[in-house]
Amino acid sequence: MRYSFLSLLKNGLTGQAGWKPAWRDAAPKPAYDVIIVGGGGHGLATAFYLASEHGIRNIAVIEKGHIGSGNAGRNTTIIRSNYLLPGNEPFYEWSMKLWEGLEQALNYNAMVSQRGILNLYHSDAQRDAYARRGNAMRLAGADSELLDREGVRAMYPFLDFDNARFPIQGGLAQRRGGTARHDAVVWGYARAADQLGVDIVQNCEVTGFISEGDAIVGVETSRGAIRAKKVGLAVAGSSSRVAKQAGLRLPMESHVLQAFVSEGLKPVVDGVITFGAGHFYISQSDKGGLVFGGDIDGYNSYAQRGNLPVVEDVAESGMALMPRIGRLRLLRMWGGIMDMSMDGSPIIDRTPRPGLYLNSGWCYGGFKATPASGWCFAHLLATDAPHATGTAFKLDRFRTGHLIDEKGVGAQPNLH
């Protein structure tokens, strides 16, 4: 069923009885052309673009829990393309363009809201760095705007401009950035992929791989063996665990990132703001809760929950940015498992095992990349060649020295 004003009207007049489940809960077939492991945003987007752009319809997405139950359901929903390095920025800008047409492509309201993102700077050096980044963005076709203090004040007069330690000097704005509804992105891709014949198999955990010589020709799962010509991994924080079953050791550590949402408020933050003197980002959901987060906890973790020192650090950063949130109460906080790569940038590449492909290393920035990640991974799976915007995301770049280290901290995943 195509969602439209007419379908809404019709079902509204007939007791909402005509709606069908948005996707089938498929049982696994014995064999597919392509299996995507991981039913998060990236895996489902990959399946959708394989079917819609490359005409490959015999696909299964297998997910150990229910779709969107991992990081796709745990992020802070920010979309942006404000990267610096040439290996990254064209990719994220491609993602931004896909976001802009996503709802029409999927026929699903993903609540993409280009409310703008503003990165604050607090020193001359930081202003210069942001000017450089803004220029890099423009070179890649993205939009950017360097604001002075008064420009920021016109947008957000309530920020703590005269903070004794970190006075706000200005900010780098990307007005096309914003937020999207994270669950709706998952559901939209799932529904659109399902309509193109993709099987979405839930509660199906990969327990091993089927090999023929070096090649991977399928997966062993909790619901039986499934063969495939190609297997793509899009399992985020579980990448090391799953890849180990294929005998691979990855340049990656799994870390926990916490996020927070406050009680609902009337509209107060109408865009996305990031603090430049600490790691803190905040936006407001359409329900009214302030959604914010900060650093990863900084130690290896698969626990999906973090510890209090980072909570304190996030709260301190928030108070330094906008003291008016001091009396807010938290509604919820949670943790997700980040696939922190050794240079802070992702991997979309073939692996040393023929037939096995890897989409991983998204660190804590995977949500915004969802459309382009799916697009580039689908391109790789279909053609065995990287997409033009993703040529730098190679698995062997750590061996060849072609790192994409936005932050410049080296092989220390907890610092990216």
Add this chain to the structure above:
Amino acid sequence: MRIPCPYCGARDASEFAYLGDATLTRPDPAAPDAADAFHDYVYLRDNPAGAHSEWWYHSGGCRRWLKVTRDTTSHAIAGAELAGGAK
């Protein structure tokens, strides 16, 4: 999360800085396979879900390096010893 420092006793994790996997051994730079060995040493990790041996530095305390054994699925700490052995 409290880390049982052998020198200071159980202290909050915020007093410590984290380095990472303590099972890695720096390869011999003169070995013929040094380039491969250093790639593995610097970039590749087992990244286990479960018991993990890791380096923590007690920067807000005795300033000793500790080798801590911690479960990455629960954050439960099984033990900690001084990196250079007890002195």
